[in-house]
Amino acid sequence: MAQKKIGYIELYWGCPSCSNENLGSHAFCTSCGSPQPQNVEFHQASKQQLLKDELKLKQAKAGADIHCGFCGTRNPAGASNCSQCGSELKLGAKRASAGRIVGAFSAGALQPLKCANCGTMNAGSRLKCGNCGSSLQQGEPAKKTTAATPVATPMPRATLWIIGAVVLFLCAAVYFLFLRTSSVVGAVTGVNWQRSVVIEGFGFVELEAWRDDVPGDAAILGCQEEVRSVQSEPPSAGAYDEVCGTPYSVETGGGFAEVVQDCEYHVYDDYCSYEAQTWAPIATVELQGVDLSPEQPSPILSSNERLGSETGSYQCFFESDGGNAYTYTTDSLNEFLQCQIGSVWQLSVNGAGAVVDIEPAN
Numbered sequence: 001m002a003q004k005k006i007g008y009i010e011l012y013w014g015c016p017s018c019s020n021e022n023l024g025s026h027a028f029c030t031s032c033g034s035p036q037p038q039n040v041e042f043h044q045a046s047k048q049q050l051l052k053d054e055l056k057l058k059q060a061k062a063g064a065d066i067h068c069g070f071c072g073t074r075n076p077a078g079a080s081n082c083s084q085c086g087s088e089l090k091l092g093a094k095r096a097s098a099g100r101i102v103g104a105f106s107a108g109a110l111q112p113l114k115c116a117n118c119g120t121m122n123a124g125s126r127l128k129c130g131n132c133g134s135s136l137q138q139g140e141p142a143k144k145t146t147a148a149t150p151v152a153t154p155m156p157r158a159t160l161w162i163i164g165a166v167v168l169f170l171c172a173a174v175y176f177l178f179l180r181t182s183s184v185v186g187a188v189t190g191v192n193w194q195r196s197v198v199i200e201g202f203g204f205v206e207l208e209a210w211r212d213d214v215p216g217d218a219a220i221l222g223c224q225e226e227v228r229s230v231q232s233e234p235p236s237a238g239a240y241d242e243v244c245g246t247p248y249s250v251e252t253g254g255g256f257a258e259v260v261q262d263c264e265y266h267v268y269d270d271y272c273s274y275e276a277q278t279w280a281p282i283a284t285v286e287l288q289g290v291d292l293s294p295e296q297p298s299p300i301l302s303s304n305e306r307l308g309s310e311t312g313s314y315q316c317f318f319e320s321d322g323g324n325a326y327t328y329t330t331d332s333l334n335e336f337l338q339c340q341i342g343s344v345w346q347l348s349v350n351g352a353g354a355v356v357d358i359e360p361a362n
Contacts, residue, residue, distance in 0.1 A: 002232045006247055006259040007050035008060035010112065011042035011102065013255070023112055023121055024255025025059055027074045030120050030131045036074050038067045041097065044249055044257065047108040051256075064253025066092040077254055098253030105247035105259045184347045185361055186318030186326055188339045193294040193315070194286060198308030199301065201282040204275055211270040218276035228269040239268040281308060292337055316358070318347060328355040 011024035013036060020031035027036050051057050063077040069091030073084035081088055113122045113136045115129035122129055122136060129136055211223060225239060234240060243264050249257035282305070285297040296310065314336035318326040326347055330336060338360070339345075348357040 001262045001264050002234075004244060004261040004263045006105070006261055008057060008252075009044065009048045009050060009105070009249060009257050009259060010056060010060070011044055011249075011251065011255055011257055013040045013042050016040075025056070026121075026255075030122060030129070035072075038072055038074070038093075042102070042251060042255060042257075044102050047106045048249070048259075049107065050259065056256075059254060060252060060256035060258070062252075062254055064094040064098040065255070066094055068092050095253035097251055100251045102249040102251050102257050105249050179350070181348045181350050181356060184320050184324075184326070184349050185344060186320045186324075186347050187344050188316055188341050189319045189325075190290065190317040190341070191292060191315065191336070191339050192288070192290055192317070193312065193336065194288040195294055195296055195310070195312045196284050196286040197297045197299070197310045198281045199283040199285060199299060200279045200306050200308040202279050202304045202306075203277060205278055205280040206273060206275050207278070208271065208273050211272050214272055214274050215276055218274040221273045221275060223270040223272040225268040226271040227266045228271075229267045231265050231267060234265050235267050241266040241268075279306065279308075292339070294333070294336075318345060318355070320347075326353070326355050328358050 013022050013024060013026075014020070015022060015029040015032060015034055016037060017034040018029065018032040020029050022029055022031075022036070024042050028034065029036070051060060059076065065077060066075045066079060066089050067073065068075060068082040068085060068087055068089060070087045071082060071085045073082055075083055075089060075092070077094075079089055082092075114120070115122060115132060115134055115136065117134035118129060118132040120129055120131040122131075206221065207218075210228060211220075214220060227241075234242070243266055245262045247259050247261045249259050251257050285299045287295050287297045289295070294312065294314070299307075301307070312331060312333060314330050314333065316328045316330075316336065316339035318328065320326065326349065328347070335358075344361040346359045346361045347355050349355055
């Protein structure tokens with residue numbers, strides 16, 4: 001399945017020291033100044049907006065951050081020396097959570113807010129700047145009237161009990177009628193057989209196939225587009241539909257996430273009806289009898305006819321010691337020929353009275 005790239009969003013992290021909500025790109029808490037812990041888990045807002053700022057996009061695409069192996073300071077991807085202690089970052093550790101699915105993408109979040117007093121970027125949900133405490137409100141927001149949400153009425157407990165009892169009854173009925181069997185001894189009182197053969201004729205027949213499977217000498221009657229295949233990449237030519245799932249966010253490891261979408265492609269082709277000369281069924285001949293000598297039909301054929309598929313169905317009739325009658329149906333000729341009149345068999349009978357298997361009685 002192809003992965004379609006939609007854009008990037010900035011994530012958030014909560015400061016473990018003061019619980020302040022910080023933007024993912026901030027290496028230090030904007031409220032108390034504590035460094036971002038190496039094992040901090042980024043999360044997304046309940047709704048998100050795709051990044052448009054070029055600097056933010058460059059940060060998002062850079063990849064996973066590197067934490068200094070000596071002082072633990074977070075450094076951006078591509079840095080060679082720690083911004084805090086100057087140590088080389090060869091021994092640093094890239095954020096292991098890169099590639100983690102953060103959640104489904106849902107557009108509509110507030111944009112991060114820039115403090116007019118100190119210029120610090122703050123989470124869009126904040127009312128005051130985490131750095132200087134200045135108000136982040138831009139005028140009095142319009143009051144919204146929220147429609148009352150209808151409260152779902154819980155299903156009465158008695159109804160739940162009734163539903164549960166019905167399901168339990170149905171499961172028990174299936175078990176006792178079809179799955180559970182009992183053993184019955186019965187003697188063969190009679191047999192019945194039916195055998196049939198299809199007669200095929202050679203002539204003009206209307207058939208259907210994909211256009212490239214239609215024989216070259218056939219006459220095409222009409223075609224319509226239908227989905228012929230589903231693939232992970234768009235075809236180089238021809239008609240297709242792009243079918244995509246819900247967009248979701250994948251952490252890049254630098255306080256950002258890439259929004260992607262899994263897609264597949266339904267490729268169309270012409271499905272045609274055509275007329276061609278070929279062998280096709282034109283009749284069925286059947287024989288039946290009540291003995292153990294089933295015969296295969298042997299119809300007289302014309303020059304443009306031939307025999308097609310053959311089928312057979314056989315029945316053995318039993319009577320138990322208690323006088324109950326049972327019928328066993330099989331498509332096995334060898335099993336049928338063993339049903340000699342008067343022979344005694346062990347029958348496996350289900351709750352509905354149907355014989356599901358037979359074995360010669362010892």
